Amino acid sequence: MKLEDITKDMVLTGILSGTAVKVVTVEPSGDDAITVYYKTDDGRLGEQMLFRSNEADLQPIDIGRPWSLDAKPEDFRLGAEALRIHLAHLFDPLMAIHTSNVDPLPHQITAVYEEMLNRQPLRFVLADDPGAGKTIMSGLLIRELMVRGDLERCLIICPGSLVDQWQDELDRKFNLSFEIFSRDMVESSPSANPFAEKDFLIARIDQLSRAEDLQEKLLNTEWDLIVVDEAHKMSASYFGNEMKTTKRYQLGEKLGAICRHFLLMTATPHNGKEEDFQAFMALIDSDRFYGKNRDG
Incomplete structure (x- = not known):
């Protein structure tokens, strides 16, 4: 040269x-x-x-145009749009509402956006009357946590009679695709543990509480959020100073140990016995509510 x-x-x-x-x-x-x-x-x-x-x-040395774009414009636009959606909650605090097929009532918005989302981690009992829209509230919570990047795996536990209803409402109202757990999943799973392979599942509470082999598989997984519907079924009672737990209650204790956010939904959290209610609350915070209060 x-x-x-x-x-x-x-x-x-x-x-x-x-x-x-x-x-x-x-x-x-x-x-x-x-x-x-x-x-x-x-x-x-x-x-x-x-x-x-x-x-x-x-x-x-020819360094070309240092700030030129040599990628496909379509790929760049796709990436920019993905980033926009990922950060959308910073500009729209009600993002889940505006991207869902629901028109929530004021008390539902208050429960989700003023009470639940502000708790990190969320350990919460959502107690409201039948027909108050607890499913809508949980759907908004799931959707909002996903939009904010705080949820990648979610498990819903409910009575067997409600699994289809849960699946339908989450799909129709929130565009959330959940699969219903079954024994066939275990047989067809490459690892024999669909709880580890599926990120969005709905499972029957009695099926899990009665099957120790399924609980063992479940305990080898971690979840961002576990929602339990009709959670009052996970009950425990005191006889004297001894607490008698049901299999459902024992399942609840295990569920709380494998998730970051734990939401219990029920219309009847209190059966009139203070010690039983305290045992129920221990599912979400065992350090605070464990044991029976002593008189005096």
């Missing part, structure tokens, strides 16, 4: 051994020599006098 061809902003090899430098400016030093002022990749400035004998070592 001729000395006369070296210009400002050119990237060259041959000035410094083993690295390329960017020319800052060039000063002629007669007909057969120039002084090159350069900058290295780490920002250091330097200078070097070059002679005709150095021309054979000098090689320009």
